Amino acid sequence: MAPGGDAFGGIAPGRNRPYLLRTRVFASEPASTGAKVRAPMNPVFVAIDTVDRGRARALAAAVRPHVGGLKLGLEFFCANGPEAVRDVAGDAPLFLDLKLHDIPNTVAGAVRAVLPLRPAFLTVHAAGGPAMLRAAAEAAAGEIKLLGVTVLTSLDDGDLDRVGQRGPVADQVRRLALLAREAGLSGVVCSPHEIRTLRAECGPDFLLVVPGIRPAGAGVGDQKRVMTPAEALAAGADHLVIGRPITGDPDPAAAARRILA
Ligand code: C5P
16 A cells, blocks of 8 residues: 555545556456556545535545545535635545636636645636647646546537537547647546547547446436446546445445445
């Protein structure tokens, strides 16, 4: 176990730093291909989607020993502000999911403004364009790993058409992921079904952080395109974002442990 690591070996030394990645071969892969799949030691970030600071603290405390990190989003940030984010995250690796999208100067200012929170990951919309992405990457100054949001999973081909973006969705996702990589971002957030294409297109070092994860047999909720944690990792995901299957369980710690197992 690494210094500062937990029982699951997921936490790197140094506060809120993404932990080290290791390479492993999944048993289900044909041995002859020798293909390797990159997977973090504890790939799970729990999405704490609530405006209730007390509930967020309780959830964070319950799951913290069993997961790689915590994701707090716009909902929590708008309701409670940066100090509450610091309070809830504690020393856990923090994924700050703010999905920033504005002119380059403003986004760069926002990135600098959250630097003191020392998030491991911060999201920006890749559709903000190359100048905005470069400005964000420059402002992050290697201190935060920036992830590009490509096409929101709530949008379909018809929605892209209505906002004047060229579809189909899969092509737009690929276009924006390549733009994010070119601008110096560390990776993207993508749906489980885009993992294989983006891994092939963007290379082994580009981070793929994947929501829409459901353990076998779990309720799908409003997610339409889901995969199990094992399937997503085998496809090439680096990190998994899991919310309700953990936070909606009467015993969130047990749910997190079951998923890891
Ligand atoms: O509860 P559930 O596991 O569906 O939570 C998924 C989390 O991932 C939520 O915080 C949601 O906002 C986020 N997310 C998503 N789809 C995206 C990007 C982020 O579900 N495309």
